[in-house]
Amino acid sequence: MKSYLGIFKMEFKGELQYRSKAISGIFTQFFWGILQILLYAAFMSDGMVDGFSINQMASYIWLGQAFFVMRYITLPNKVGDQIIDGNVCYKFVRPINLYNQWYSEHLGQKIASTLLRFPIIIIIALFLPAGLGLSMPVSALAFVLFLISLFLGCFLSVSISMFAVYFIFKTLSTKGAVTLVSTISGLLGGMYIPLPLMPDILQKVLNYLPFRYISDFPFRIYIGNVSINEALIQIGISLAWLLIIIVLGKLLMNRALKKTIIQGG
Amino acid sequence: MLYSKYLKMHFKSTFQYRLNMFITSFAQIIINIGEVIAVWMLFDRFDSVGQWTFYQSLLMMGIIFTTFSFTECFARGYDEFPKLIKSGQLDRMLIRPVNLHYQIFGSKIEFTKLGRTFLGIVISVIALINMNIDWNIWKVLVLIATFLCGIVVIFGLFVFSAGVSIYTIENLEFLNILTNGSKEIAYYPINIYNKWLARFFTFVIPIACFNYLPLSFITGIGILPSWLCGTAPLLGMFFVVPCILFFNFSLRKYQSSGT
Numbered sequence: 001m002k003s004y005l006g007i008f009k010m011e012f013k014g015e016l017q018y019r020s021k022a023i024s025g026i027f028t029q030f031f032w033g034i035l036q037i038l039l040y041a042a043f044m045s046d047g048m049v050d051g052f053s054i055n056q057m058a059s060y061i062w063l064g065q066a067f068f069v070m071r072y073i074t075l076p077n078k079v080g081d082q083i084i085d086g087n088v089c090y091k092f093v094r095p096i097n098l099y100n101q102w103y104s105e106h107l108g109q110k111i112a113s114t115l116l117r118f119p120i121i122i123i124i125a126l127f128l129p130a131g132l133g134l135s136m137p138v139s140a141l142a143f144v145l146f147l148i149s150l151f152l153g154c155f156l157s158v159s160i161s162m163f164a165v166y167f168i169f170k171t172l173s174t175k176g177a178v179t180l181v182s183t184i185s186g187l188l189g190g191m192y193i194p195l196p197l198m199p200d201i202l203q204k205v206l207n208y209l210p211f212r213y214i215s216d217f218p219f220r221i222y223i224g225n226v227s228i229n230e231a232l233i234q235i236g237i238s239l240a241w242l243l244i245i246i247v248l249g250k251l252l253m254n255r256a257l258k259k260t261i262i263q264g265g
Numbered sequence: 266m267l268y269s270k271y272l273k274m275h276f277k278s279t280f281q282y283r284l285n286m287f288i289t290s291f292a293q294i295i296i297n298i299g300e301v302i303a304v305w306m307l308f309d310r311f312d313s314v315g316q317w318t319f320y321q322s323l324l325m326m327g328i329i330f331t332t333f334s335f336t337e338c339f340a341r342g343y344d345e346f347p348k349l350i351k352s353g354q355l356d357r358m359l360i361r362p363v364n365l366h367y368q369i370f371g372s373k374i375e376f377t378k379l380g381r382t383f384l385g386i387v388i389s390v391i392a393l394i395n396m397n398i399d400w401n402i403w404k405v406l407v408l409i410a411t412f413l414c415g416i417v418v419i420f421g422l423f424v425f426s427a428g429v430s431i432y433t434i435e436n437l438e439f440l441n442i443l444t445n446g447s448k449e450i451a452y453y454p455i456n457i458y459n460k461w462l463a464r465f466f467t468f469v470i471p472i473a474c475f476n477y478l479p480l481s482f483i484t485g486i487g488i489l490p491s492w493l494c495g496t497a498p499l500l501g502m503f504f505v506v507p508c509i510l511f512f513n514f515s516l517r518k519y520q521s522s523g524t
Contacts, residue, residue: 198310
């Protein structure tokens with residue numbers, strides 16, 4: 001455990017160095033945030049969709065932009081590179097678990113990168129006029145639950161992205177594997193369009209799948225679209241999903257590793 | 266001809282890694298299909314936005330997928346211009362007795378983008394079939410002009426950002442917003458947006474000229490006179506002129522990056 005914490009800290013500190021990257025990222029996030037809000041506001045010209053108001057929609061979008069890095073499913077490039085160029089074999093000989101190592105690396109990068117970006121976006125978005133800006137959380141309790149579920153969501157996001165590792169081992173293509181996992185979970189998790197704007201039947205199905213627990217669920221606690229009681233139950237569900245996905249991810253990776261052949265070099 | 270040699274060279278080098286080529290094309294198509302599904306979901310929920318319905322919006326998506334990826338395939342050299350500067354390749358190009366633009370076009374041709382072009386054409390055809398349009402010769406001509414206008418305007422954007430990168434050398438994030446932002450704006454008929462945003466993307470960057478103006482001519486929906494909507498794709502193409510002039514002007518100030 002101690003060595004994984006060490007890896008986490010190393011990646012965390014490394015990522016904090018990329019400040020100018022973060023600033024240009026923030027710039028982009030602002031543009032997309034405003035664009036999306038204007039787009040959905042055009043669709044929601046009646047002002048309300050099943051208890052989802054324009055103000056709530058704007059808050060949802062800003063949270064999405066502020067925590068973009070956290071919710072976006074991707075993999076550190078070097079993981080794919082290591083698998084494809086064969087350097088992964090040096091990892092095999094070390095006395096640490098490969099899944100845990102990549103997991104803590106990725107988590108460290110994600111958290112550091114999110115911490116660099118979110119404060120500026122949140123602060124500016126709070127000052128934007130109503131209907132275009134971020135509102136305050138509905139209640140203090142909701143805010144606490146939002147933080148807890150967001151934290152879980154961050155782990156969930158990393159766990160799901162670890163599935164891509166399995167596909168990289170299988171196909172030896174980073175791009176294909178990561179795109180596939182990221183598109184599916186993005187679409188089903190509300191990255192492309194917010195879940196409350198999706199067809200009803202689909203929303204019901206998605207409530208049982210893990211993807212919405214990455215970010216859609218925390219955001220909806222924040223804006224008060226999910227009641228406190230419901231939130232407590234669903235935090236339990238997301239915990240269960242988290243465990244299932246980690247176990248499944250480890251099983252898949254072990255399977256892939258057993259069949260891995262390093263070709264000379 | 267020199268360009269056919271360029272074409273052959275890039276074609277061969279792409280096909281050396283056939284599996285990689287297919288996976289890359291496939292991955293790009295997946296992203297676009299995800300976006301189409303997202304738009305479908307929105308329209309399933311809301312039926313219409315402004316006066317526009319799903320298939321009209323789908324046509325807009327088809328047009329931008331086709332034109333953007335087509336331009337990306339053949340004008341990739343402009344899109345990745347900072348690379349040419351940093352690697353010193355631009356310096357080498359400048360001393361060759363061949364037109365510079367010709368060489369930039371030849372420097373990179375990315376055939377994997379054509380997967381998206383194909384998807385865009387399929388989507389456009391699906392949309393057009395479902396739109397119940399009374400076709401006449403003018404509408405067909407406007408539609409063809411729309412696709413051409415899209416290619417020319419996006420090419421103009423690439424040339425402009427290449428021109429800016431002569432000063433900045435690094436590929437700045439805001440240039441990315443300029444090109445990719447224009448692309449995403451064009452997924453929907455742009456007059457649904459806030460009026461200032463719509464004006465910007467009509468008069469400054471003429472996205473509207475291959476977006477809602479010709480759509481309005483073809484469907485007859487909208488308030489603008491149809492002669493204006495019909496000629497918009499032709500007018501929009503002039504956007505490329507200042508872009509190229511700016512690029513050539515910047516190039517005169519170019520000092521090598523020292524590589």
